[in-house]
Amino acid sequence: MLSKLLKMAWLIIKTYSLTLIQPLFWVVVLLVYFQYRRTVSMEKDILGTVQYPIKERVMDSVFFGLLGGLIGSFIMVFLGVTMDQSGLEYVWPLAILLMLINPRYICFSYAGGLISLISLIFGYPKINVAGLMALVGVLHLMESLLIWLDGHRDRLPIFVERKDGSIVGGFNLQRFWPIPILMLVLYSGPFLNGGTIETPDWWPLIRLPGVTQSTVFVIMNGIAALGYGDIVLTGTPEKRSRDSAIRLLGFSIILITLSVFAANSTIMKYIAALFAPIGHEALILYGRYVEDKGEPLYVAPERGMRILEVMRGQAADKMGLGPGDVIVGINGMRIDSETDIKNVLCETEPHIYVDAVDPNGTAKSLEYSDYKNGVRQLGILFVPKENPPSFIVSEAPSVLEKVSEKIRKKWGRH
Numbered sequence: 001m002l003s004k005l006l007k008m009a010w011l012i013i014k015t016y017s018l019t020l021i022q023p024l025f026w027v028v029v030l031l032v033y034f035q036y037r038r039t040v041s042m043e044k045d046i047l048g049t050v051q052y053p054i055k056e057r058v059m060d061s062v063f064f065g066l067l068g069g070l071i072g073s074f075i076m077v078f079l080g081v082t083m084d085q086s087g088l089e090y091v092w093p094l095a096i097l098l099m100l101i102n103p104r105y106i107c108f109s110y111a112g113g114l115i116s117l118i119s120l121i122f123g124y125p126k127i128n129v130a131g132l133m134a135l136v137g138v139l140h141l142m143e144s145l146l147i148w149l150d151g152h153r154d155r156l157p158i159f160v161e162r163k164d165g166s167i168v169g170g171f172n173l174q175r176f177w178p179i180p181i182l183m184l185v186l187y188s189g190p191f192l193n194g195g196t197i198e199t200p201d202w203w204p205l206i207r208l209p210g211v212t213q214s215t216v217f218v219i220m221n222g223i224a225a226l227g228y229g230d231i232v233l234t235g236t237p238e239k240r241s242r243d244s245a246i247r248l249l250g251f252s253i254i255l256i257t258l259s260v261f262a263a264n265s266t267i268m269k270y271i272a273a274l275f276a277p278i279g280h281e282a283l284i285l286y287g288r289y290v291e292d293k294g295e296p297l298y299v300a301p302e303r304g305m306r307i308l309e310v311m312r313g314q315a316a317d318k319m320g321l322g323p324g325d326v327i328v329g330i331n332g333m334r335i336d337s338e339t340d341i342k343n344v345l346c347e348t349e350p351h352i353y354v355d356a357v358d359p360n361g362t363a364k365s366l367e368y369s370d371y372k373n374g375v376r377q378l379g380i381l382f383v384p385k386e387n388p389p390s391f392i393v394s395e396a397p398s399v400l401e402k403v404s405e406k407i408r409k410k411w412g413r414h
């Protein structure tokens with residue numbers, strides 16, 4: 001059996017490598033580029049500079065997208081998830097309609113679950129519910145891996161108004177990945193002389209009705225895109241993204257397991273179809289609950305100045321200061337405002353030492369020297385103590401909310 005699996009694995013790798021010559025893959029990469037161009041524009045407005053160039057963002061996304069897609073392709077093929085009767089032609093339009101209600105509903109967990117329930121209850125459209133739910137589970141499995149590895153990168157510092165009216169600092173996490181993924185298609189063409197691989201007896205785990213051991217499949221390339229968006233107020237971007245990844249991983253494993261059992265059980269099809277939207281919504285609500293009820297980290301302290309972000313390559317970055325740290329002193333002078341910092345650095349000190357406290361309350365002393373040019377600035381975005389920040393973000397309204405607001409304003413004038 002090992003030799004059969006190795007032959008299948010080699011076929012997957014060879015087929016997957018063809019992705020790089022597919023025009024559609026590079027079209028998705030171009031779309032990712034335009035998404036990052038908007039983010040870079042926001043970063044420049046907020047920080048006055050670009051910390052993470054578009055080229056760097058896109059190259060990282062392509063690398064991690066190819067890695068995640070390869071892992072997902074192995075899972076898809078070894079599970080035996082097929083494109084036949086997958087229902088994707090119904091899922092995409094419904095996902096777009098749901099997006100009009102709320103942008104975060106453009107997710108296959110919601111659309112796929114609803115289409116599966118409609119198919120099970122009314123008998124139309126005819127789709128492979130187990131296969132569709134497995135596809136949704138594998139996509140989220142890849143997403144969890146990418147969030148763990150790459151979700152915290154290219155963070156954007158922001159200020160947010162909470163429900164109680166208070167304004168706190170935080171980070172907007174937003175990443176996009178072009179995802180090539182391989183799926184199976186039932187083959188009904190002429191006999192393939194010498195071009196087939198004998199598969200194990202247990203394969204595929206998710207079997208379409210009428211599929212036997214003699215059924216022939218071909219592996220086809222597909223192109224998708226995954227995105228991750230989150231707002232961090234109560235912790236570091238690294239911790240937030242990894243907590244989200246762990247929860248999403250658990251969700252995807254449960255959904256894939258339910259899909260395998262659903263291949264031979266009608267009851268399990270209902271359970272999988274219900275779990276997809278309900279379980280995913282529970283993840284979103286729990287994440288928001290944690291941020292709403294948690295103690296915000298990026299607020300101004302009574303003593304010192306709290307760091308929201310450090311600029312890459314600047315003095316603060318080189319000496320090891322980071323988000324959430326509180327600077328309490330520089331060169332022995334107490335620090336309670338940005339004016340205090342300017343007073344210390346006004347003579348362009350060649351050597352500075354900084355007394356700070358990290359988010360866990362641990363004191364630390366750091367040093368930095370620049371005897372050639374002197375230390376003129378630290379390169380830090382602080383949480384303001386007195387004047388409110390010049391930029392405050394809020395959740396973007398949905399398309400329907402925008403339309404309804406315009407209608408209310410129009411009728412309000414009559």
